[in-house]
Amino acid sequence: MSDVQELLPTMAAAAEEVGALLLATPRPAPAADLAGYRRAFDALEAPAVAILHRRLDPLRPGTPWADEMETRLPESGEVWVVDAVDGAVQFLQHLPQFCVSLALVKDGEPVAAALHAPLLGETYLAAAGAGATRNGAAVAPSAKTDPQLAVVATSHPPFLGATQPEAAEPAGRALTAVLPAVAAVRNLGPTAWQLADTAAGRLDAFWEFGRDDANLLAGALIAREAGALVTDVRGRPWRAGAESVLVAGPGLHPALQGLLAPVSR
Known part of the structure; x- marks a missing residue:
């Protein structure tokens, strides 16, 4: 240990x-x-x-x-x-x-x-x-591969309009891009918990625009250790200070990245 x-x-x-x-x-x-x-x-x-x-x-x-x-x-x-x-x-x-x-x-x-x-x-x-x-009990991410069956989630850093106004526009474009491609989009409260629920397959994916380290670090580790892919929307490994995050199982991640990368600034 x-x-x-x-x-x-x-x-x-x-x-x-x-x-x-x-x-x-x-x-x-x-x-x-x-x-x-x-x-x-x-x-x-x-x-x-x-x-x-x-x-x-x-x-x-x-x-x-x-x-x-x-x-x-x-x-x-x-x-x-x-x-x-x-x-x-x-x-x-x-x-x-x-x-x-x-x-x-x-x-x-x-x-x-x-x-x-x-x-x-x-x-x-x-x-x-x-x-x-x-x-x-060990958790693992969703095994889905079809975005049309996916229940995904998103959120935003606190006080986004006042602290990171530059992230608001891509966040809006992202919702427009993702909504037609998936079964449902939700925001279910604490960002860290939504990442953890993605790690466990309760949610199929999560994305966010804006720097949000305090709310992402714990959930990002849980997701990685469960076997989910934790990147920015361009597919680079997520690290503290990144301006976006995308978490999904390996089967869904490429499709969602394809939707989100073009709307990033």
């Missing part, structure tokens, strides 16, 4: 403890303005982050934590990329799609990941070179 694989039980326990806290937390009325949303988010996040620090810091003493909204990864060394309430918008809107997302990143690459959805009672885990599981 590798040293990063040995981290997974504690990462899972940490994510599940935060999940239990979220289930026990009364949801406030949806905020009417940005200041109210920020207050509600901070009140929700602070106790969850405290649990994660208590659980994770002893695993890698001195390892820094990346800022969730402005994730900057060091070129070398390790860093925790953590989202205690991945899908906070949904949580605060009284929607069910949220999870806890944890990733340990080394030299710019995710090497250990844990995702926990408390309402589903499900936990995805992966470590570099050790495969991916959901609730202890």
Whole structure:
């Protein structure tokens, strides 16, 4: 067992403890303005982050934590990329799609990941070179080859119009290109969880335009370890800082890349 694989039980326990806290937390009325949303988010996040620090810091003493909204990864060394309430918008809107997302990143690459959805009672885990599981059972991507049978998903980075307006136009063109070619397009909440569900074949593919490292790193590792192809829309291996992502099983990936590559800027 590798040293990063040995981290997974504690990462899972940490994510599940935060999940239990979220289930026990009364949801406030949806905020009417940005200041109210920020207050509600901070009140929700602070106790969850405290649990994660208590659980994770002893695993890698001195390892820094990346800022969730402005994730900057060091070129070398390790860093925790953590989202205690991945899908906070949904949580605060009284929607069910949220999870806890944890990733340990080394030299710019995710090497250990844990995702926990408390309402589903499900936990995805992966470590570099050790495969991916959901609730202890190995997962694998869809074996479909016909896009017309595919249920695919997409999303966008937070506050896309304000932070990455250049990504909005290709995101719109992509939806126009993909909709006629597949059975259905969905957005099912936290980006990391959608990547993990693609890893497990629940979704047949996922794509996104824009830089979104904090929301992609954990799910990207789970998808890779499950055997999905994780690239940008031009087919290059996805890495932190990439301006797009495409995740699919080997049978569907070429067709979806053919649809998405022409609309990229």
